[in-house]
Amino acid sequence: MRYLPHTEEDIASMLRSVGAEHMDDLFSVIPPDCRMGKALDLPDALTEWELNTLVEALAETMAVSPKYKIFMGAGSYDHYIPESVSYLLGRSEFSTAYTPYQPEISQGTLQAVYEYQTLTSRLLGMEVANASMYDGASALAEALLMAIRITKRKRVALSRLVHPHYRAVVETYLRPGGYEIVELPCLEDGRTDILGLPGMDDLAAVAIQSPNFFGCIEDLTEASKSIREAGAFFVTSFTEPLAYGLFKNPGCQGADIVCGEGQSLGIPRSFGGPGLGMFACRIKHVRSMPGRLVGKTNDREGRPGFVLTLATREQHIRREKANSNICTNSSLCALASAMYMASLGGTGIRELACLNYDKAEYLKRGLREAGCTVTFDSPTFNEFVVTFPKKLKYTYKKLLKQHIVAGVPLSTWYPELVDHTLLCVTETMGREDMDALIREMEL
Amino acid sequence: MKEIEELLFPDDVHYAETHEWARDEEETVVVGIGDYAQDQLGDIVFVELPEIGDTFEKGDQFGTLESVKAVSEIYMPVAGKITAINEALSEEPELVNLEPYNRGWMIEIEPDDPDEIHTLMSGTEYMEMLKGAE
Amino acid sequence: MRDSQGTSGLILNEPLLWKKGSKGRSGFSMPRRDVVPSPVAEGITGDGPDFPDLSELDVVRHYTRLSQWNFGLDTGMYPLGSCTMKYNPKINEKQATLPGLTGAHPLLPAELSQGALKLMYRLERYLAEITGMDAVTLQPAAGAHGELTGMLIVHAYHKNAGSRRSKIIVPDTAHGTNPASAALCGFSSVPVQSDEKGIISPEVVAGVMDEDTAGIMITNPNTLGLFEENIREIARIVHAKGGLVYGDGANMNAVMGIMQMGKIGFDVMHLNLHKTFSTPHGGGGPGGGPVCVKDFLAPFLPVPRVVYGEGTYHLSENFSQSIGRLHAFHGNFGVMIKAFCYIMSMGGEGLKQASRLAVLNANYIKESLKESLHLPYDRACMHECVFSDKLQETQKVTTLDMAKRLIDYGFHPPTIYFPLVVHGAMMIEPTETESKEDIDRFIEALRAIVAEARENPELLKSAPCRPKVRRLDETAAARKPCLAG
Structure with missing residues (x-):
C-alpha cells in the first residue's frame, strides 16, 4: 500500500526495539471480548486507476451544468469560481495544515484568516468577524445562543422567512436547553411582519434573513428600531452574501449579530457542504462570541505577526462553560472566500451583484409576459417566487425532460404555497437559457 | 514563577484561602488578589467584575480573571454589597500583576458584618498555609 | 544541529491584502452582460464593501507568499497528538473536485442525484462495519458537531423513556469539546479522575453513576494514548443505572479492524473523517464528524437520512423520533467523498x-x-x-x-x-x-x-x-x- 511506508525489515527492527514479537502483541491489553474477531467486511482495496473509474461513474449520474440548466438557489448558489482561487486553495501548505496552534510556522493561515475576518466585517458592515462556523444554519443557532447568554433571556423570535432548514437547525440546538422559539409571520409582500409580534420585552433576540427565503429584501432598518427598544438582540441571517455588493449591508441597518452562509463566495456547492458559516458582531460583545479569532501582534523582535487570541472563550480552556463547543470550523472555505473577495475587489463585487440582479429582473419580466405570476412584489436580488400558468407538477416534469430544473418547489415548507416555486439565476445563466425557460411557458 | 519567600504579603490586609485579600477601610472592605495568585496566573489579560449594587455571600464567585490560556474564578472573602469596582482594570488588566495590593484592587464592598473580615488569615498565617501546601 | 532538516530559504514579505492593489483593477473575468440593466427600488442600495482591487497575479502572489510561511503535513512530520495528522492522499482531492460532485445542488430531486446518495449510503455502511455499530449519520460537520449530535441523541433517548437526567460523567482526560457539547444539551459534567495507570477505574464510575446521570462520555483509546481496559465493566455499571455510553472516536486510528466498538459497550460514538479517514484539516477545517449508533438509538438519528429501496436512493425526513436537523443540507459532502475514497483505496x-x-x-x-x-x-x-x-x-x-x-x-x-x-x-x-x-x-x-x-x-x-x-x-x-x- 503506497500510503504505508514500512518495509518488512523496518517492522522487524521496530518490533525488536519495543520488545514485541508480532504486531498483534502491541494490542495485548485489549481483552478478547473487545476484539473485532473477524476481518472487516469491506470491498477489496482499489488501485488509483480503479478508483478513478468508480467515482467518475458516480459523478456522471448527477444532474449538473452545462448539461442541465438548474434554476435552483434556496441557500446554495451557482457562481463562477476563478481557476486562480481553486489553484491557490490547492496549495497543500494551506490545506494540509492543522489549526494554527504554533503561530511561528502558521503565519500564512493566520494572516489569511485575519484578512478574511476583515473582508467579512467590511462586507457585512460589522466590527468583528470570527474565523468561521460550520455553515449558515449553525451560525444562526450559535448567534441566538450568544444573545441568550448576554441577555439572560430564554425566548427568541425567528422570522418564518428564514431558510426553513436553518430554522430546523435552530430548533435542534435550542430545544434541549428549554428555550422557546416564536415565529414571526409573513406579510402579503413576501416580507416579515415584525409588528406581528406581541410582547417583545422578554425576547433575547429577533432573527430576520435578508434577502429572505423568498428572495425578498427586508427592511432591516425599520425592524431594528422596535427590536432595539425591546432590549433584544437583532440577529440578521443570510444565504446569499453577494447581495451586499448591491444592497445595504445589515451592519449599517442596526444588526447586532450578522451570520449566514458564505458558499456563494468562491465555494462550490458540493451537494450542500462544506460551506462557510460567516459570523460577525459588535466589538463590545466579542468576549461572548463563539469560534476562533485571529489577532494582530508583534514577535519578540518587534516584527508584526498574527496569533489565535481570546482563546479563553473556547472549549479547550473553559470546557463546559465555553461560549460554544466548536473546535474544527471551515477554515479552508474561509480562505476560499477571502481569495474570491480579493479577486473580485470592491469594483468587481458591485458589478457582479448588479449582473445577478439584472438577470433575475430579466427573467422576472419575461416570465410575467409569458403568463406567470410573480408572487411577491417586494424587491429581490437573484431569486424570486413564481407560479407557472399550468400546475407546477406538470410544468416541472415537462421542463425536466428539456434538462431544465425549474427551481425549488415551496409547498414542502409552506403548504399554503402550492404550485409556487423559488427560481434563482446567477451570472452563470445565459440569456438564451432564460429565454428557453420563458418559451416553455408559452407552449 | 517565584519562590514563596520572594512574594509579598503585607500585613495591612487579610487573606482568604482562595488567595484574595481584603483591606478594612472602616465603612467598606476593598478586595483584590494577592501576590501569590497573580504570580501563579501569569500575565492577566482580562478582568471580569460584577455590577455595582450586586450582593454576594462569602465564598460566592464575583468575577473571573483571564490569562492567555487560563480562566480563574475570584471569590468574595466576606459577604456584602458591591459599592465600587476598579474601572481602570478594563483598560489596564496588567495592574493586577504590577500592583496587586494597590492599583490592582478589584472591588469595594459594604460588608454585611463588619467583623467578618477578622475571620480571614493574617499575612503570616497565609504564608504558612502556602508553605504547607508546597 | 548540523544534520537538522530545518534550514532557511528565501521567503518574501507580503503586506496585508488592502495595502496592495489599485482602484479599478480586477482579478475576475466578468461574465458577459447579455441583459440590460434594471432599475433598483429607491433607498435599498448600499455603497458595496470597501475591498481592495487586485489583479489576478496580485492575488496569486499574495497567497503563494502566505502559503510559504506555513508548515503543512506535506512539508514534514506533524506529530500532533490526538489530531492524527496522516498523509492526505492526492487522488482523493481530485475525486472531490469532479464536476458532477462539486457542481451538484443539494436540493436536486433524488432521481438526479443517485451517485451522491449512493456514495453517502455506502460510506455509512462502511463506517458501521469499521466500528461495529448499526446505523450512521454523516451530517455532523466536525468532531464537536458529532459530539453534540450524540448528546442530543442521549438527551432524546432519556426524554423518550420519560426520564429527565441532568448530569453526564466526563473523565478528566477528555477533550474540552466533551463537556462543552454536553453543556449545550443542558447536562452538567461530573468529572472523574483517571487512576495511577492513567485509565478510569470502574469503582470511580460506580461512585458517581446514579439515576440522574444520563451516561458517560469516554474516549477509547484515551487521550493519554492508553486503552481503557475496564471499558466493558464501566459500560455495565452505566447501563445498569439506565445510562448510555458515548464514545469519542477521535482516537479510532489506533484500533481499526482490531477493536469492535459495538462490543465494548458503546451505544453512540462519533468519528473524525479528518483524522482517521485521511481528509485534510485545511488549517482548522472543514472536517466531518459522523455519528454511529446501536440499533435502539437509530430512530433518534438526525434527518434527512439516506434510504434505499426499490433500486433507488433517496433522502427521507420521515422519522418521527429524530432529534432533527444539524446542518443546512446533508453535511460536508466534499469531505465524505475523500473518506469514501480512502476506505476504497485501503480495503479492510x-x-x-x-x-x-x-x-x-x-x-x-x-x-x-x-x-x-x-x-x-x-x-x-x-x-x-x-x-x-x-x-x-x-x-x-x-x-x-x-x-x-x-x-x-x-x-x-x-x-x-x-x-x-x-x-x-x-x-x-x-x-x-x-x-x-x-x-x-x-x-x-x-x-x-x-x-x-x-x-x-x-x-x-x-x-x-x-x-x-x-x-x-x-x-x-x-x-x-x-x-x-
Whole structure:
C-alpha cells in the first residue's frame, strides 16, 4: 500500500526495539471480548486507476451544468469560481495544515484568516468577524445562543422567512436547553411582519434573513428600531452574501449579530457542504462570541505577526462553560472566500451583484409576459417566487425532460404555497437559457 | 514563577484561602488578589467584575480573571454589597500583576458584618498555609 | 544541529491584502452582460464593501507568499497528538473536485442525484462495519458537531423513556469539546479522575453513576494514548443505572479492524473523517464528524437520512423520533467523498495494517525517548504517547521551549499541555504514514534538544530562530485585541 511506508525489515527492527514479537502483541491489553474477531467486511482495496473509474461513474449520474440548466438557489448558489482561487486553495501548505496552534510556522493561515475576518466585517458592515462556523444554519443557532447568554433571556423570535432548514437547525440546538422559539409571520409582500409580534420585552433576540427565503429584501432598518427598544438582540441571517455588493449591508441597518452562509463566495456547492458559516458582531460583545479569532501582534523582535487570541472563550480552556463547543470550523472555505473577495475587489463585487440582479429582473419580466405570476412584489436580488400558468407538477416534469430544473418547489415548507416555486439565476445563466425557460411557458 | 519567600504579603490586609485579600477601610472592605495568585496566573489579560449594587455571600464567585490560556474564578472573602469596582482594570488588566495590593484592587464592598473580615488569615498565617501546601 | 532538516530559504514579505492593489483593477473575468440593466427600488442600495482591487497575479502572489510561511503535513512530520495528522492522499482531492460532485445542488430531486446518495449510503455502511455499530449519520460537520449530535441523541433517548437526567460523567482526560457539547444539551459534567495507570477505574464510575446521570462520555483509546481496559465493566455499571455510553472516536486510528466498538459497550460514538479517514484539516477545517449508533438509538438519528429501496436512493425526513436537523443540507459532502475514497483505496486489511503501524510507530517513539524525557505512564501505548518536562525542570526548560525548538529542527511540535492531567504534557502521535527514517530523525532531534536543555538552555528559550517570526506576544494580543484591519 503506497500510503504505508514500512518495509518488512523496518517492522522487524521496530518490533525488536519495543520488545514485541508480532504486531498483534502491541494490542495485548485489549481483552478478547473487545476484539473485532473477524476481518472487516469491506470491498477489496482499489488501485488509483480503479478508483478513478468508480467515482467518475458516480459523478456522471448527477444532474449538473452545462448539461442541465438548474434554476435552483434556496441557500446554495451557482457562481463562477476563478481557476486562480481553486489553484491557490490547492496549495497543500494551506490545506494540509492543522489549526494554527504554533503561530511561528502558521503565519500564512493566520494572516489569511485575519484578512478574511476583515473582508467579512467590511462586507457585512460589522466590527468583528470570527474565523468561521460550520455553515449558515449553525451560525444562526450559535448567534441566538450568544444573545441568550448576554441577555439572560430564554425566548427568541425567528422570522418564518428564514431558510426553513436553518430554522430546523435552530430548533435542534435550542430545544434541549428549554428555550422557546416564536415565529414571526409573513406579510402579503413576501416580507416579515415584525409588528406581528406581541410582547417583545422578554425576547433575547429577533432573527430576520435578508434577502429572505423568498428572495425578498427586508427592511432591516425599520425592524431594528422596535427590536432595539425591546432590549433584544437583532440577529440578521443570510444565504446569499453577494447581495451586499448591491444592497445595504445589515451592519449599517442596526444588526447586532450578522451570520449566514458564505458558499456563494468562491465555494462550490458540493451537494450542500462544506460551506462557510460567516459570523460577525459588535466589538463590545466579542468576549461572548463563539469560534476562533485571529489577532494582530508583534514577535519578540518587534516584527508584526498574527496569533489565535481570546482563546479563553473556547472549549479547550473553559470546557463546559465555553461560549460554544466548536473546535474544527471551515477554515479552508474561509480562505476560499477571502481569495474570491480579493479577486473580485470592491469594483468587481458591485458589478457582479448588479449582473445577478439584472438577470433575475430579466427573467422576472419575461416570465410575467409569458403568463406567470410573480408572487411577491417586494424587491429581490437573484431569486424570486413564481407560479407557472399550468400546475407546477406538470410544468416541472415537462421542463425536466428539456434538462431544465425549474427551481425549488415551496409547498414542502409552506403548504399554503402550492404550485409556487423559488427560481434563482446567477451570472452563470445565459440569456438564451432564460429565454428557453420563458418559451416553455408559452407552449 | 517565584519562590514563596520572594512574594509579598503585607500585613495591612487579610487573606482568604482562595488567595484574595481584603483591606478594612472602616465603612467598606476593598478586595483584590494577592501576590501569590497573580504570580501563579501569569500575565492577566482580562478582568471580569460584577455590577455595582450586586450582593454576594462569602465564598460566592464575583468575577473571573483571564490569562492567555487560563480562566480563574475570584471569590468574595466576606459577604456584602458591591459599592465600587476598579474601572481602570478594563483598560489596564496588567495592574493586577504590577500592583496587586494597590492599583490592582478589584472591588469595594459594604460588608454585611463588619467583623467578618477578622475571620480571614493574617499575612503570616497565609504564608504558612502556602508553605504547607508546597 | 548540523544534520537538522530545518534550514532557511528565501521567503518574501507580503503586506496585508488592502495595502496592495489599485482602484479599478480586477482579478475576475466578468461574465458577459447579455441583459440590460434594471432599475433598483429607491433607498435599498448600499455603497458595496470597501475591498481592495487586485489583479489576478496580485492575488496569486499574495497567497503563494502566505502559503510559504506555513508548515503543512506535506512539508514534514506533524506529530500532533490526538489530531492524527496522516498523509492526505492526492487522488482523493481530485475525486472531490469532479464536476458532477462539486457542481451538484443539494436540493436536486433524488432521481438526479443517485451517485451522491449512493456514495453517502455506502460510506455509512462502511463506517458501521469499521466500528461495529448499526446505523450512521454523516451530517455532523466536525468532531464537536458529532459530539453534540450524540448528546442530543442521549438527551432524546432519556426524554423518550420519560426520564429527565441532568448530569453526564466526563473523565478528566477528555477533550474540552466533551463537556462543552454536553453543556449545550443542558447536562452538567461530573468529572472523574483517571487512576495511577492513567485509565478510569470502574469503582470511580460506580461512585458517581446514579439515576440522574444520563451516561458517560469516554474516549477509547484515551487521550493519554492508553486503552481503557475496564471499558466493558464501566459500560455495565452505566447501563445498569439506565445510562448510555458515548464514545469519542477521535482516537479510532489506533484500533481499526482490531477493536469492535459495538462490543465494548458503546451505544453512540462519533468519528473524525479528518483524522482517521485521511481528509485534510485545511488549517482548522472543514472536517466531518459522523455519528454511529446501536440499533435502539437509530430512530433518534438526525434527518434527512439516506434510504434505499426499490433500486433507488433517496433522502427521507420521515422519522418521527429524530432529534432533527444539524446542518443546512446533508453535511460536508466534499469531505465524505475523500473518506469514501480512502476506505476504497485501503480495503479492510489495509485499514487494519494502518492501525497496527500507527501503534507500532508510537510505541517505537515511546521506547526510544523514555530515557530522555519523563514518561508518566510507562505502559504499552496505543497510537500516541505522552511525555512531560519533569526531567528538564532543574534546567527551567519547559515543554513549550522544547516544542518551539523542534520547529528549528524542521518538525511540527507535538500537542502540548494536553491532556491536563499530565503537568507539562507533550503528546506525540506519529501516525502510520511516517517512515522509520523520518521517525528516527524526529527521535534524534528530540534527543539533541534534551542535550541542549542541559548544555545551553538559552537556545531553547529563544527558539524558534528559523521561521519568519519569533515567539509572538500573545499577552498583548489578548489585552488589546486587534481583530480586523
